[in-house]
Amino acid sequence: MIRLIVLLAVLLASAPGLPRQLAAVDVSRPGALEELAGLPCYGYLDNCVLLEAGRGGTVIELDPGLPLFAVYGGRDAGAVRALFQDGAARLVQLDAAGARNLARAGCEVVRLPDEPFPIRPVKAPCLPRQVFQDTFVQRLVNRVSPDSIRARMARLEDFRTRYSPTDSCRRAEEYVRDYFESIGLDSAELDCYPVGTDTWRNAVGTKVGRVHPEKILIVCGHMDAISEDPMNLAPGMEDNGSGTAVALEAARVLAPEELELTVKFIAFTGEETGLNGSDHYARMMRARNAEIVGVLNFDMVSWPGGAWGVSLVSVLPARQLVLYEAAMAEMFTPLDYRISHRSFPSDSRSFDQQGYPATSGYEFGPQPYIWYHTTGDTLGNCNMELAADVAKMAVATLASLAVAPAPPAGFRLADAGNGTGLVASWPANREPDLAGYKLLWGTSSHVYTDSVQVGPVNSHRITGLQSGIEYFATVVAIDEAGHQSGPAPEDSCVPRDVPLAPSGIGCLPFRFGNGIIWRRGREADLEGYNIYRSTRPDAGFARLNSALLTDTTFRDSGLLADTMYYYRATAVDSAGHESPASVTVRGKPITLDHGILLVDETRDGSGAPGSPSDAQQDEFWHALLAGYRYTDRDVATEGLPLAADFGPFSTIVWHADDYTRQEIAAVIPGLANHLAHGGRLWLVGWKPVLGLMGGGTYPFSFAAGQFCRDWLHLDRAEQSGTNDFTGATGRAGYPSVGVDSTRTLPALQGRLIYVDALLPADAETILTFNSFSGDTFQGKPVGVRWLGGPHRAVAFGFPFYYMKQAEARDVARKVLDDLGEPYGIEDEHPEPEVSRPIPTIVRGRINLQSAICDLRTPVTLLDAAGRRVTTLGAGSNDIRGLSPGVYFLRTRSGQVHRVQVVR
Template identity: 30%
Template sequence: MIPIIYQDPFPGADAWEFYQQGYCVTFALEYIYGKYHTVHDSLPYVSVPYVSEIVRAGLATLTACVNYPAQVENIHIQDQGDGSRLAVDWSANSENDITGYYVYWGLNSGNYTDSNFVSNLTDTLSGLLTDSTYYITVRAIDDDGHRSIISNEFTGVPSIKPSIPKGFSAIPINHGIKLIWENNTEPDFDGYRLYKRLNSEPGYDSLNINPLTDTVYTDSPLVGSNKYYYTIRAIDTTGNVSDMSEEAYSRPITLDQGILIIDETNNWTTGNYPTDSMQDVFYRYMLSNYNFDEFEYGTAEEKPILADFVPYSTVIWVADDYTTVFASQHIDDFKTYLDLGGNMLFAGWKLINNLLYSNAYPYDFDDTSFIYNYLKISHADLSGFTDKLSGEIGQNGYPDVSIDTLKIPIATWGNTLRYIESITPVTGAEIIYTIDMENNTSAFEGEICGIRYLGNDYNMVYLGFPLYFMEEDNIKILIDSVMNDFGEEQGIKDIFNKKLLPKETGLLNAIPNPLSNKTSIVFKLKEKSKVNIDIFNISGQLVKQLINDTYESGVYKVSWDRKDIRGLSVPEGIYFCRLSTDKISILKKIIVID
């Protein structure tokens, strides 16, 4: 019989209350006893002499344990790389009378067919079967022959191939991706080989010829328009290679890919709520003046990561229902993205609940809260069933918004909506929307439901109401107002829209940058100007003139195909694009790679 430590009693167990107070628990039960949790499992059916013997046995066991060595800890198993040996090591027991340790192993959990005694803190198990899983444990023994309770069980697999590198992950950095992993410790380990693929490409390219010995690798410079996928394998000194690791995905921090909309709205298939295709049509219409990417987030399996945010200058998080609540899982992503200087629009139904994974309006927030520090909200409340929203009144240049009465999801609501957030902004945020109730006596009439924060660190708009259920043309103008605040320019077809003419002359980052074949350069003019756009090399020599003409106020795009004045492709390196008018000169760096 091998005794074991009884770990973590469950609530309801007889020993639970003692365990909660910090007492160690001994546990004994009759192996075959059919009366547990029945009417017969009660005092009238208990044999007091029998139970007394069990208690005495428990006390005797407890007393005996005082004189036994403690459980062995910190056991490590290491494959030796030859397919037949595993090395085992552990921490020394603190007792002064320890004479050695017994190592047990076998091919089945809890069934140890082999053992060995050693007087030190290491042992090497040999003659093992290649690629078989061995279950291993250790016991200490003292000079009285007392053996400790069996240690926690560990596993090891003797293999000829190196083990797959563990902890492989890809982290976005500025214009690059940092790859990290844990160190392999096989005695015959030689190094690592990394592989990369782009977007939907099926095959990998190797990133290194000679084996890497570090556990960090930086891949840069990279462009924000691509998705990057990596894998890694270990190599030993005889040329054996491990299997490929699981693929790690990431994108670089560039903040130059325009707009990303993350649709967290539930994809309804029944009832009067919108289907996924209906939502997509609405969101595409509201953003039809812009180039944008979509990210569907209807299930937990579709969860975005920080790398999905950071290529974009603006992220729209829309959650037009209150049944799918994933936003609380992304607070750190939101913080990091905003700290990088990104723009974010938050809009949704009961969005504070979503962010907190809670349902306890009203809320108060202080400067320890993400909602206070980043969303600039100190208090939030929710209108009730009798508060009938008919629309939102725009402030500070934002348009009024009306409900689309054909989209009301619940017939008893009539032509109104329910459950709209009222919010109190902190200093520095501006009001852009107030609530317009059909019943003007509502306590929520005129309360704030939309704010913006336009800072030197980041820009943010928060809307405490869903978008889909509003008039689509109203929402389209609302989005134009938000994107104008964020500095997102409309497509070339809209450059003479007088509402959205640039407020200043500027040169935006080239996209893509770095470039290998071609890049697009966008510039904006506050007023009619004579414009020159030139490309220079790092020595200041003119490589090519792209524009020498007069333009009206607006937003324009020009392409550079990596060619110089002679029509030849320039070598890889650092170049500069200069926008110059009679009033201003702006320089932007462009990196050319092969």
């Protein structure tokens, strides 16, 4: 009874994370799900995914206080009003009693999450291209026994009910674990997971691979059951003692064999209450970044229903796995089969959602199973011969995949340079019984018309090709028994006489110079590269290198400040043939002498509260920066700034004060390069961390190599999803700042949602969250600074435009003071004496006379507006980095001298 109360509490729990609207977006066409990768998702239906409204699709109105379910089938299917229907899936909101009653009435009821998870498209599995009548596989198929399957199902029926909350289900879990131990698997365990305050368990057996233990195959079925009286009697033989027995029979057959891949045999619980067990397990495997080759799930496979076969289903990207499974059915069993592509509402869906290839096998015949989710679902209604044929298909699929060599880990085609040949290369496989490789190629992608078998080598020259024609190729590994691996990733190349132009060329500025990088060419006879430079984008290019460059980087030093340079690269082969020029890239050296670059990434709105126009944003920010030297950069009209655009500026102020779009991820390499050379950054906006990460779901944790860790010195970031932020309390000398209710949407009542808490690694907290309700975000850092050098950075986790302007101005002054930006004219002597002696400039060096100043003291150079440009230390006179123009030299005694710098 206690466990039932726990389950009811879980079903009845409110849904605090559900928004008021969702959008059902169709992903049935090829590539559709991949286009949504990383977006927050609230669940999969048959052919649609549920996203936040505003992503297209059909908008669905929700009650945020009720849980969301996908409901399938059932005897009272028409009794519930659906918010949306997608194929067999009906989207509904129910209380606990409603959900329980639907399940007892024969419906498949899948609880959808309250909080979103990131979409992870399934990566297509890499499986063998050919199957054959393998004697090893046939021997294992012959060991599958209908009597063994009957014994396993009968023992499961003995527990009377396997409803997940019951004690008898606990005993059934222990039975399955003990069975795995008894047949000699390498390990058997009960995988625990929380449900409310209770703990439920999956039974997991493992056969460890001897060559590739990191590569995992899974065969599974849910062992829990439900009926109209689940606490007392839920025999669940077709649903799903049959699928569980298939997994157990596969374990019995494969346990004594030597396999190259690891195979896991799993009996899940919690399927009938919302895929609880498999969802936990799939999430755990994804968190471990487990390499799952494929998942074979079976759910109701012993009812013929007027036909002898099995329905096989997968999402579209996993179609190769379901086709392979069907090929095994055709070769080793009398089963008919039907293939479809959608997200099936069984344990395979949990793996779909984590990006793993998975299939489900289920009832095939046209006659429905009338004892579904009833106390009549007993062993006497099931057909052991059909279940055995399904088990044979599963064993054949697992065995053939578990003994095949792994696909070669990489593959590369290179131009031989003679116009008629290509050189293929790949890393060696590590199987002890490796016999060699088969190289396949053709003139269409994934259509190979020619092949050659080679021994255990790592490269091969393909000859007799047509010059100028693109060829596609791959390679498979072959062991001594003739088993073939899946293909390596396909590559393509064109045989030519002349090298291709270098690709991937880029420019990263450094202090008074530019670094040029490009990708290494793919020609086998490549000798090196040339780099050309001009100060015009379309003409005047001159070669910089006297000898061919053998590396793929070049540093161009000693350049003029505030000058844009343009670069092109060419490749040269052993015959002296030079390629066409690469695309042109540009770079302006880093000088850090032009003040602030104000980057406006905020979406231009209507001008209404909560939707500021471009003019309103400019007015706000210009008021904050009054007295500072700054240059505007509007992303909407000028595009995102490149690395070359940052160079002249000492500080980048980047604001993205809207929550619908974040674009900063595209410029992170250039921004990081700027900071690495002493630049400074002030970043503010809505969801700034999401922007820096390029997508994903809060909370985020940061590791070395990520921008937030390396340059902002953050450890983690969280987000307040409630309308609760009223402002920030200043720390470390910063003033406090509050939300301006006249700028926000009226519905927000002077508060903000989607505010990022920035949790430091070794950055310093400067602003903390002020919560209207006093919730758990109260006092969390929302502003941090790093002043430890060589760069400086300040980041705010909230949109600054919506703050009270006078308070915002005070905060801005403090930020820019921390970043070292001079304010106004640095002149402690308002009426300086201009003296007669004139300094002279020769070859970028300023020559001073003792009559002008004490040569042992520093002097300051000001621009025409009186702002400090640089300070020359005692005895220093190098000003080669200065842009042409008029400057003023101020001595310590207050004298000012006019200086003109020319090229």
